[in-house]
Amino acid sequence: MLPDKQILRRLQQAVSAVLPEADLSMVMVRPCPDPKFGDYQSNALISLAKARKMNPRQLAENVLGKLDLSNICEKVEIAGPGFLNFRLKPAALAETLTAAARGEHLSFDQSSPPRTVVLDFSSPNVAKPMHVGHIRSTILGDCLARTLRLLGNKVITDNHIGDWGTQFGKLIVGWKKHLNAGALAADPISEMERLYKLVNAAGESDPRILDEARQELVKLQSGDGENLKIWREMLALSQKQFDEIYARLGIKFDFSLGESFYNDRLKSLVDELVGKNVARESEGAIAVFLEDQPQLKDKPALIRKSDGGFNYATTDLATLEHRLKTWHPDEIIYVTDGRQQLHFQQVFGAFKKWHAESQTRLAHVWFGSILGEDGKPFKTRAGETVKLADLLDEAEERAFNIVSEKNPSLPEAERREIARVVGIGAVKYADLLPNRQSDYVFSWDKMLALNGNTAPYLLYAYTRIRSIFRKLEAERQKMELNPAAPEEISLAKHLLNFGLTLEAVAGEYRPNFLCNYLYDLAGKFTAFYENCPVLKADKAMRDSRLVLCDLTARVLKKGLDTLGIEVVDQM
RNA sequence: GCACCCGUAGCUCAAUUGGAUAGAGCAUUUGACUUCGGAUCAAAGGGUUGCAGGUUCAAGUCCUGCCGGGUGCGCCA
Known part of the structure; x- marks a missing residue:
């Protein structure tokens, strides 16, 4: 067991010996902000004492009386208002x-225990x-998946x-009337995009097209039959694009159940919600009202349009139901743009009214926008959204130029x-580096910079x-670590905090904690590297x-992999 | 109008249940053995954390008000 866990466990035992009714989940151990205080600290006793009108330092004394850590720690110190x-x-290190x-x-x-x-x-x-709008969800989600698995x-x-919605009406019109087979073969996504824009623009001047x-x-x-065939072909062509991008990003999904998968359930779901008095008619539509939540008082979730069609929320409720029935998860995490906060509050609220008994935790992990250097949404010079494939191409090309400049002797491959x-x-x-809830400014130069908190620096x-x-x-004789120099000790101790960092990432859905941990690790390694010869040492x-x-x-490798x-x- | 988010060094960003002296990089200034890889490192200057109150042993973090910015708000997804 890692030292921080041993300290935590025994501290909790000691606290519970002194205060049997105390909530032990409040007793936490974390790395010290400054090594001069020690390696780990706990401030739990201060608030435990305050809540009981006790003197925190006296409580600390009492707890220390029950705490034996002599096998791994020096004498535990009580500092300031009652830090341990x-x-x-x-x-032990x-x-x-x-x-x-x-x-x-x-x-x-x-x-422990593992969760689903x-x-x-x-x-x-x-x-x-x-396009770039998909990048944060994709990368953040994949990182959280890797962290939780690890x-x-x-x-x-x-x-x-998104494979089922009103856009397919326009797409099919375009496909039937304006399809350029050659263009479709060469670049299917661009051709489909062209068709959509064409019909969309035509529809603005001519309502018959709509x-x-x-x-x-x-x-x-x-x-x-015919429309389904066209739809399936569009799906297959798109999936090919997705697969290419995901392959480049090294991302795999266990399932890709699109919106269309839930189509057959939508009607009966709305009927069920109405039958259970969860939803009711309102202005011709069917809505779930969420009066119990003050922010959602005037914001019902619409689950059927007045024309009989279904909404985003309807599909999401059907999806939620399917996931619960199929996988029985402890938690479902949605990684999307922050602009969808209201939507997920509505969906979660509606679901709670529908299945009050459900224990599954629903989390909306949202993130901010990517901005251009002008502080406005990130676009190409021509003012269009930046395609993800182009972005990755440019990143590789820029990196190639830098590698070639730094290391011209390496073979091109x-x-x-x-x-x-x-x-x-x-x-x-x-x-992944910025706090996910902040908007951040996209900058090639910063991203590929050779120093600073960047991937190239860590690599x-x-x-x-x-x-x-x-x-x-020479052969290595012993696999034994005996850190002596200050830089060695600092590096060695930092290595121990990998697990705490991973837990923080998983607990708060914040990969930037891991980025910062690895950056510190690389920095501590470099300090060691500058001051402590390895091959020349005895x-x-x-x-x-x-x-x-x-x-x-x-x-470093495992962290980067995560x-x-x-x-x-070499690089 | 209502709701949510944000405001930290010249710039771009951090700051783990509220926790100890608010940290990095860029930029600026100065320095380092022709190096276990200089795509490096060391050092300096730079802050009333938008403003004003409040809670607390402790506030960038919580509460209230104000100022400034972004986003969302019934039949798009």
Whole structure:
């Protein structure tokens, strides 16, 4: 068991010995903000004492009387208003990391008990290009899936593709009247996009075209053979595009159940909600009113339009029901743009009225927009949305130019491969680094910068470690870590916090915690690297430092992998 | 009008149940052994955390008001 967990467990036991009724979930242990205080701290006793009108320092004394950590910690100190400061004994640090070096752990534990989590993210639309608007959901969702899996949870990823909606009326009209087969073969997404825009524009001046589109939609939804065939072809062409993008991003989904999958359930679902008095007629539509929530008082969720058609909320409720029945998850996480907050409040609220007994946690993990350097929504120079494929191309191209400049002697194929990893990694890292709820300004230069908190910087730190092992000639004698220099100790202790960081990422759905942890790790490694020779050190010290290098590389690699970023041995 | 989010160094961003002296990078200034990879490192300056109150042992974080910006608000998804 990792030291922080041991401290936590025994501290909780000691607290419960002194205050048997105390809520132990409030008792937490975290890394100290400043190493001068110690390695770990707990401030739980301050609030526990305040709530009971006790003196916090006296309570701390009493708890310490029941707390024996002498096998792993120095004497526990009470500081300030009642902080407990824990400092690891060097032997405990060395022992834990030596076990890690033997492959027994990598500074994190599996969650207990494992939970089943459904993750809904990415959700592109059929017949449209994937654009920057999809990138955050896709990358954030994938990272959360990886994090939760790493911690031992059962994760089901489901891509809720937009494959069923009013846009297909216009698309089918365009397909039937204006399709350019050659263009479709060359670039199907652009051709479908062209058709949609064409019919959309025509519809603005000629209402008969809109009427035609509505009729084609009705035919499609009532199962017309020809329209279904066209729809299926559009689906297949789009799926091919999605697959290409996801392959480049290294992302896989367990399921891709689009909106159309739930079509057959929508009518009966609305009937059921009306029958159960969850929903009722209002101004010709059917709505679920959520009076019990003040913010939603005047914001009912519409589940059937006055023309009999169904809404986004209807499909989402059917989807929710399907996921619960099929996978029995402990939690369902939706990763979408922040503009959908109201929508998810409505869907979750409506669901609670429908299934008050459900224990499944519903989480809307939302994120801010990507802005251009002018502070407005990120667009191309021509003012169009930036296509994801173009963005990835440019990232790789820019990375290729940098690699070629820095390392002209490498064969081109190798430079291409490095550029792929660095370019894609840089895009992902730039997206995961900001607090997800902030809007952020997209900048190529910042993203591919060689220093600062960027993917290339982390990858560079990794390649330096790999380089040491390439140069290593003599046999390693001992797999044992004995950090002595301050830079070694600081690095070693930071390695232990990988697990706490992963738990924070999973708990708050914030990958940027992991980015910042890895950046600190790379920084601490570099400080070590500058001050502590490895290959030139004498034998015992060299072996110990090799262990430290190896563990750092493994945590860096695993951490980057959790962010969805590959590594390279040279760059 | 109502609701949600945001306002932190010149710029772009951090800050883990409220927790100890608000941290990075860029830019600026100064410095480093022809290096276990200089795509590096060390150091300096730069802050009344939009404003005003309040709660607390402790507030960038919570509450109230104000100012400024963004987003959403019944038949799009």
